[in-house]
Amino acid sequence: MDFLQSLDPWYAAAGLGVGFLVGMTGVGGGALMTPLLISVFGIAPAVAVGTDLLYTAASRTVATLIHGVNRNIDWRIVRRLAAGSVPATSLTLLVLWWLGVHGKMTGGLITHFLGVAILITAFALLFRKQLTRLYGHRIEALGKSTTRWLTIGMGAVLGVIVSITSVGAGAIGVTVLVMLYPHLTAARIIGSDIAHAVPLALIAGTGYLAIGAVDGHLLASLLGGSIAGVVAGSILAPRTPEILLRYILAGAMVFAAGKLFGLY
Secondary structure, eight states: OHHHHHSOHHHHHHHHHHHHHHHHHSOOHHHHHHHHHHHTSOOOHHHHHHHHHHHHHHHHHHHHHHHHHTTOOOHHHHHHHHHHHHHHHHHHHHHHHHHOTTSHHHHHHHHHHHHHHHHHHHHHHHSHHHHHHHHHHHHHTSOHHHHHHHHHHHHHHHHHHHHHHSOOTTHHHHHHHHHHOTTSOHHHHHHHHHHHHHHHHHHHHHHHHHTTOOOHHHHHHHHHHHHHHHHHHHHHGGGSOSHHHHHHHHHHHHHHHHHHTTOO
């Protein structure tokens, strides 16, 4: 009871809503939560990213367990992505530590990088099918070795983007995986992407924690609301048409990016 009373209800409500979207689609964690923390709650950019990364690691662990029980994870893909993302994340964290995460320059860098990453995520979310039609058949013709190295390379790119912004492991990762592995079902693509996000976000979030850019009370409040949201979203995902939700998510992301860029 004391724990529940210590939670901030507004942060918990934000965790509940975003957790539900993550469970439903595998998208929306950093792309919605981080700009929400910065623009609405006034959290410093580095603290928002660091706290959201640990929040993402915890919430997606729950989603991974559910997708794992449903056999919707291809662990071969997860290993390939992690082979690229883990070293890239470690290197990016070293650069951020060298720059100083609490500095004004770094805060501006994170905010603008975040806005660009959100717009790319919204684009990938909206035009995933068109991109797959344009480039999917070309990628499908590649050999198994090339596909493996492209997956590792994509993991490295995600490691850099996620470490700076906490955004990208959802829509961007899923879009590329759909093109690289067209024979897999959407459920297994999403499940594999969510599973990979756990070590990626955990390593990056731990790095931010080590350099003092995580708010423990904020994290506890977000998690207090998110667990139920993730469980509900993961259970309802197979039964829900995704097209309307994709457009709503993309619209919210574009709005969030505009807010970060100071357009309104």
